[in-house]
Amino acid sequence: xxxxxxxxxxxxxxxxxxxxxxxxxxxxxxxxxxxxxxxxxxxxxxxxxxxxxxxxxxxxxxxxxxxxxxxxxxxxxxxxxxxxxxxxxxxxxxxxxxxxxxxxxxxxxxxxxxxxxxxxxxxxxxxxxxxxxxxxxxxxxxxxxxxxxxxxxxxxxxxxxxxxxxxxxxxxxxxxxxxxxxxxxxxxxxxxxxxxxxxxxxxxxxxxxxxxxxxxxxxxxxxxxxxxxxxxxxxxxxxxxxxxxxxxxxxxxxxxxxxxxxxxxxxxxxxxxxxxxxxxxxxxxxxxxxxxxxxxxxxxxxxxxxxxxxxxxxxxxxxxxxxxxxxxxxxxxxxxxxxxxxxxxxxxxxxxxxxxxxxxxxxxxxxxxxxxxxxxxxxxxxxxxxxxxxxxxxxxxxxxxxxxxxxxxxxxxxxxxxxxxxxxxxxxxxxxxxxxxxxxxxxxxxxxxxxxxxxxxx
Numbered sequence: 001x002x003x004x005x006x007x008x009x010x011x012x013x014x015x016x017x018x019x020x021x022x023x024x025x026x027x028x029x030x031x032x033x034x035x036x037x038x039x040x041x042x043x044x045x046x047x048x049x050x051x052x053x054x055x056x057x058x059x060x061x062x063x064x065x066x067x068x069x070x071x072x073x074x075x076x077x078x079x080x081x082x083x084x085x086x087x088x089x090x091x092x093x094x095x096x097x098x099x100x101x102x103x104x105x106x107x108x109x110x111x112x113x114x115x116x117x118x119x120x121x122x123x124x125x126x127x128x129x130x131x132x133x134x135x136x137x138x139x140x141x142x143x144x145x146x147x148x149x150x151x152x153x154x155x156x157x158x159x160x161x162x163x164x165x166x167x168x169x170x171x172x173x174x175x176x177x178x179x180x181x182x183x184x185x186x187x188x189x190x191x192x193x194x195x196x197x198x199x200x201x202x203x204x205x206x207x208x209x210x211x212x213x214x215x216x217x218x219x220x221x222x223x224x225x226x227x228x229x230x231x232x233x234x235x236x237x238x239x240x241x242x243x244x245x246x247x248x249x250x251x252x253x254x255x256x257x258x259x260x261x262x263x264x265x266x267x268x269x270x271x272x273x274x275x276x277x278x279x280x281x282x283x284x285x286x287x288x289x290x291x292x293x294x295x296x297x298x299x300x301x302x303x304x305x306x307x308x309x310x311x312x313x314x315x316x317x318x319x320x321x322x323x324x325x326x327x328x329x330x331x332x333x334x335x336x337x338x339x340x341x342x343x344x345x346x347x348x349x350x351x352x353x354x355x356x357x358x359x360x361x362x363x364x365x366x367x368x369x370x371x372x373x374x375x376x377x378x379x380x381x382x383x384x385x386x387x388x389x390x391x392x393x394x395x396x397x398x399x400x401x402x403x404x405x406x407x408x409x410x411x412x413x414x415x416x417x418x419x420x421x422x423x424x425x426x427x428x429x430x431x432x433x434x435x436x437x438x439x440x441x442x443x444x445x446x447x448x449x450x451x452x453x454x455x456x457x458x
Contacts, residue, residue: 029089065152083174086125087154090117127442182419195396198330198367223354295396336364365402387445
């Protein structure tokens with residue numbers, strides 16, 4: 001396997017150029033004006049697979065953005081099968097004025113590739129395509145049968161991949177699912193994520209009078225929807241940082257003492273963390289460390305709020321409506337559907353009769369906990385340590401990857417979260433970036449993993 005390093009060295013510029021071409025496509029799945037750009041990104045991947053010479057490459061249309069499926073089955077029926085998942089769509093770029101340059105004109109600065117989608121998830125996904133290319137171009141074959149399923153809706157409000165997985169279990173049948181859409185604990189510290197939080201996302205609209213009113217003429221007599229909305233939001237969490245919805249914590253799986261000890265061993269610097277965020281102090285549920293709060297405890301956050309007059313100058317208005325979008329991050333063993341029912345019941349209970357309430361459940365995903373002792377994880381540990389020359393650490397993440405649970409439930413295959421991102425990659429923010437070292441190291445790690453996993457006993 002030493003020849004993988006030689007291959008990367010000889011093809012360094014080519015690999016970066018290809019990734020840059022991929023990153024230049026503004027595949028923003030949540031914005032209608034970029035619909036054709038999203039499809040262009042899918043077709044770009046199709047051509048890349050065709051150049052690598054996969055057995056089967058297919059663009060699969062959905063009611064939204066297309067899926068890309070590819071497979072190579074030359075290792076034979078007795079060989080292991082690896083399925084790689086990723087997404088080619090990206091987040092919107094606002095606020096555009098905070099970018100150092102055009103979000104879709106990638107460049108390298110301080111050892112990082114700066115562009116929208118570089119870390120989430122085009123750069124991470126691309127490492128697996130190039131690992132496959134290394135084998136097929138250098139050795140003419142792969143050590144395993146390899147499949148890819150790549151979606152273009154992970155960053156959109158609605159995704160069709162779950163439906164596709166449920167309808168095509170035989171097509172996607174595999175011995176392991178590999179996903180690179182998570183991050184390391186720190187630069188130079190290869191990490192395996194074994195836990196993801198779930199999510200329940202809502203939009204709440206509060207309607208008062210049938211029109212906007214003069215606050216002088218009606219203030220004090222008619223309830224203000226903005227203030228009612230703020231009051232309802234405030235009822236959802238107590239002064240100790242705990243969510244006040246009855247039954248919310250009923251199913252929470254508590255951390256083991258070993259997990260808490262492992263969290264404490266990680267080189268987390270709270271002073272550095274606060275300085276990086278520009279805050280004087282952290283806050284959250286009492287009785288838990290910062291890492292425990294963001295990795296293993298449920299949370300409630302208001303994601304956006306609107307209502308009334310926010311233009312220049314003043315307008316003494318009592319608004320007719322106000323709305324907010326908010327979300328709960330969930331932990332094992334909570335269920336998104338159950339939380340949605342409890343939230344709805346709570347809001348109906350606390351809402352005053354002076355307003356009308358409309359609660360919309362926008363999306364949901366259950367949390368995931370991966371067995372860190374499985375054979376696929378052991379192959380991942382060996383591969384990352386070979387590729388980066390450092391000992392692997394285990395961690396959880398506070399974010400959600402909804403499709404992980406679907407893979408586990410439908411395919412009954414273990415999932416390996418082989419992330420390559422870093423905490424300061426600015427995903428979903430201006431100046432998103434991806435480490436050049438992790439890009440090339442990720443190709444090595446993916447190549448090593450295919451070899452390591454091929455030797456596992458079924």
